Amino acid sequence: MVSLTMVPIDALLSKEVNAFIVQHKHASVAELMLRMPVFTVDSRWIAAQIEGWQKASQKLPLWASTENIIYPIRLSMEQCSSERTAHYKSTLMSGERLVDLTGGFGVDSxxxxxxxxxxxxxxxxxDLAEIAAHNFSTLNQNNIVVKTADSDEYLKDIAEKIDVIFLDPARRKEMRKVYKLSDCEPNVVALQSFYFSKADVILIKTSPMLDITEATRQLTGIKEIHVVSVDNECKEVLYLLEKNYSGKATYICAHDYKKQLQLFSFTIAAEQAVTLSYSAPLAYLYEPNPSILKAGGFNSITQKYEVFKLHASSHLYTSASEVSDFPGRTFKIKETVGYSKKDIQAAVPGGKANIQTRNFPDSVEAIRKKTGLKDGGNIFIFATTLHDLSKVLLICEKI
Incomplete structure (x- = not known):
């Protein structure tokens, strides 16, 4: 049986195999595997190059546009950082030496x-280390030293000064769902003292599925928490830890929307000190971007922008005049209607709308069933609860 742990780089870059890969890079991999010609290299490696390029074309355009890049079989391309989130990390720190304990495909490195x-x-x-080394060279990034090792063992022996330790802990194989950092490997909660003996700064990347509040209980020295979103989807949460730091963490909400970075920051103390002002729906409706919603800056946002909250738990905001720089989506409110089939159908004569719920007793599916509205069109409906506890549907157009 052919080993898949040995990377056949030379064979994959041979004229015949490379030409086949380039010719079929837009093809269905599943269909291609049924009629794959026989080459000297295992067909699964060829399939991995095509599938890898297809995924890279969406999230790693530099890799996809560079000739002779090699993609792995074992690593899911969905798990690695996108170029946009990796670039954001690179703006947070600088120095002499950084150690990436969980190298993977190498995008963050x-x-x-x-x-x-x-x-x-x-x-x-x-195999991953070999592929990363090849790709770093192909991309002409020559200041990366590739090591195949257990990260903890390597750190024990390293003598050079380290400025920053970076890691992206993965969930343990036996865990289906993970909500705590201590359920991941490496277990940074157990190892943070060891890491601080080697570096003064630690940057931890986690899935947005992990509970931020729980992480703040488990980690020490958290200086900043960066919640990173791309094009209205929360992608990752970064914890920047500093040795001996005893202050409060600053939450930084970073939303890369159409390659324009929106930034909003707050602290928990400031968030809790806000006295909220509420209003019935006015002319405009605002939905904060996913980073703010994940970080929980629901009250602080009313301090920076002249908006009112609809309800303490609805996390929707309104204003009489448009706030053009609000960090999120903006809608023009056409009408506010009660939760009745007759009123809703009268407000949406086309019978189509994009429905979302915020602090509302019924689901989107239940609303569609009750009203007969189909998905689509240019109308946006927000089903929500107002400060006076009335249940309403806001009929909107996106700006």
């Missing part, structure tokens, strides 16, 4: 190396 004189990439899987 590549971008972080632009802010450090040297990046040490560590990966336990030999």
């Amino acid at each position: 590549f971008y972080l190396s632009k802010s450090f004189n040297e990046v040490i990439y560590i990966e336990q899987q030999e």
Whole structure:
């Protein structure tokens, strides 16, 4: 049986195989596997190059546009950072040396190396490390040192000064759902004292599925929490830890929307000190971007922008005049109607609308069933609860 742990780089880059990959890079991989010609390289490696390129064309355009990049079989491309989130990390720190304990496909190492004189990439899987080394060279990023090792063992022996330790802990294989950092590997909660003995700064990347409040209980020295979204989808949460830091964490909501970065920051103390002002729906409706919703800056946003909240738990905002720089989606309110089939159908004569619920007893599916509205069109309906506890539907157009 052909080993898939040995990366056949030369064979994949051979004229015949590479021409086949390029010719079929837009093809269905599943269909292609049924009629794959026989090459000297295992067909699964060829399929991985096509599938990898297809995924990279969406989230890693530099990789996709560069010739001779190799993609792995074992690593799901959905799990690696996108170029846009990796670039954001590179703006947070700079220095002499950073160690990436969970190298993977190498996207984060590549971008972080632009802010450090040297990046040490560590990966336990030999095939991934070999592919990353090849790709770093192909991309002409020559200040990354690739090591195949257990990260903890490597750190024990390293003598050089480290400015920053970066890691992206993965859920344990036996865990289906993970909500705590302590359920991930490496277990940064158990190892943070060891990491601080090697570096003064630790940057931890996590899935947005992990509970932020729980992480703040488990970690020490949190200086900043960056909640990163791209095009209205929350992608990751970053914890920037500093040795001996005892202050309060600043939450930084970063939303890369159509390659324009929206930033909003707050602290929990400031969030809790806000005295909210409420209003019935006015001319405009605002929905904060996913980073703000995930971070929980629901009250602080009313301090920076002249908007009123509809209800304490609805997380929708309104204003009489348009707030053009609000960090999220803006809608023009056409009409506010009660939750009755007759009123809703009269307000949406086309019979189509994009429905969302915020603090509302019925689901989107239940609303569609009750009203007969189909999905689509240019009308947006927000089913929500107002400050006076009335249940309403806001008929809107997106600005």
